[in-house]
Amino acid sequence: MPRAVPPFHEYLGIEVERMEHGEASASLVLAPHHCNRRGVVHGGVMAALLDTALGAAVVSSIPSAWWCATISLSVQFLEGARQGRLRASGRVLRRGRRVAFAGGEVRDESGRLVATAQGSWHLWPYQPQEGASARAGEVVVQDTGERLRVGKILAVGRNYADHAAEMGLEAGARPVWFLKPPTAIVHDGGIVRLPPGARELHHEVEMVVVVGQRVRAVPEERALDCVLGFAVGLDLTLRDLQREAKARGEPWTLAKGFDGAAPVSSVAPRERVGDGSGLRLTLDVNGERRQEASTSAMLWSVPRLLAEASRWMTLERGDLIFTGTPSGVGPARPGDRLQATLAKVASLEVTIAPADAADERPQWT
Secondary structure, eight states: OOOOOHHHHHHHHEEEEETTTTTTEEEOOOOOGGGGGOBBBBBHHHHHHHHHHHHHHHTTTSSSTTEEEEEEEEEOOOOOOSSSSSEEEEEEEESSSSSSEEEEEOTTTOOOOOOOOEEEEESSSSSSHHHHHOOOOOOOOOTOOOEOOOOOEEESSSOOOOHHHTOOOTOOOOOOOEEEGGGGEEEEOOOOOOTOOOOOEOOOEEEEEEEEBBSOOOGGGGGGGGGGEEEEEEEEEEHHHHHHHHTOOOOHHHHHHHHSSSEEEBEGGGGTTTTSSSSSSEEEETEEEEEEGGGBBBBOOOOHHHHHHHSSSSSTTEEEEOOOOOOEEEEOOOTTTTEEEEEETTTEEEEOGOOOOOOSSSSOO
């Protein structure tokens, strides 16, 4: 049986001495195998020491359920080190939702500066292997990494006056409700594979409310208490099927509920977002801005939507409410890249699969 290979920093003998609040330190006692024939430490060893210290700083700045990976590391070698203990320090310079930037340095036993580095790290609110193995019908909560099973998806139409107008609907018309199944969910970075025969796909960017507890007929003034968090989503619509259904007086189920019809981002906890008003909602298609609005322009606020929905059906933890789309709705074609954002709350990027990439084979278990 082959011998297990330890992580590279352990193989070299690197020790992480401290990591807290976005700062960390690591050390390495130089040995002959760390150095070249001239007795100077290998550049790769120095880079590994810096990568460990900076990476540990990043890890100490994110929730324990999160995951990170090095994107880039730029090392500047200033002096050659030959013996004794090297000490590296790292600190997070800036951190966003998806990327962290860190810098650091290495000093030899005499305190002489021998190398510096800067790098960037990609961040996930969950371990990547978990994201790949448990995607269907779930959303991920940002701060905890919790994978929340989605029950039902309630969606609202005609909740922005400008969108109602562009669709030729009466101004001030009452919002309309419809359902999507959890199998319609696609996650950030995913691919939307259209069903066979799909022709006219339209994008609709929306703020998404995630229900945190079971509730029935909740009063509007208490409705926010049942909100777990907020996300950004896409209500993808097969517009040709919807038109045909409307003409026949039939439901829009297939036009709105096909697999891939509900891409959703990770979920930001309500405590960091508030009541969902005053947030900038945007959608870019291939880098071109298509939709942009403030959620304050919604005709029905989040509390009012929750009160109305729970009047008719019980809402449960994990249910999603798509709150309507502003004007700018338009076509999305195979190969298009759709990027949606909700202020500083969440972001989402999906790609529409080319027509020849759709898997038309039947699947069953």
